[in-house]
Amino acid sequence: MVTLNEISQLLYGAGEEMPGWQGTQDELIALAANAFPGNAFCVVKQWILIDLTVTPAEKEKLTGLGLLSATLFAHEVVLDSRNRFQPTMWVRSNFGVSSSAYMFETKKTVYLLLGPGLRKEASVGAAFSMKAG
Template sequence: MTLEEVSQLLCGAGEEVVGWAGSQEDLISLAATAFPGKAFCVVKQWILIDLTVTQVEREKLASLGLLPMTLFAHEVVLDSKGRFQSGMWVRSNFGKSFTEGCMFETKSTVYLLWGSGLRKEASVGAAFSMKAG
């Protein structure tokens, strides 16, 4: 992993992806129906990251019910559990599902992708090098 790789991940070009185009309230309602009782985090300016992994790593993740994907968001809008303040950035753990084009689920949280974002590919090292604090 290099500084250039991390810089490209955060600031470089990617495939534009349309997230939720409606209201924040409607997005939260959709998530509550799809994932009742699960914590959610509404984010903007997000990057869906497809992780470059070996076949062995892919199989290991699949055996754990995980996808070789993670999410980075430049802006937290609202976190249902108060873990992240509005305006902070966040990086998720490995994903479990990506549904409706706007809900990225991890073990503990559903990230609600509000507005358009990007989809990029990166190494596990680059994606998980970003840590808060």
């Protein structure tokens, strides 16, 4: 069972500081459009890259499905290309399929990491306990 303390630490506790994109939002969108033409994108701020603590068997299963043992949480959506999320909403992604210094890709969306964020570890239960609505 996931505790309130676990979720609180994930959302508001300390983590490894990550720089994210330091240029303009438009420059970041242009980079994403070039790297992932036609894909949906979501520009986010105050983000947390979550490395999921999984067993070796779980990691093997995820790898076999082409997934990373990682997800992304952002306290603030800046812009969503398909208007699924409104500005200032929070968002949590599904499992990632690729990750770089400024982008976190899932099967359906490329999250663009604007400005500084954090990298943390959490259980699958804690990371996926956050659900909208």
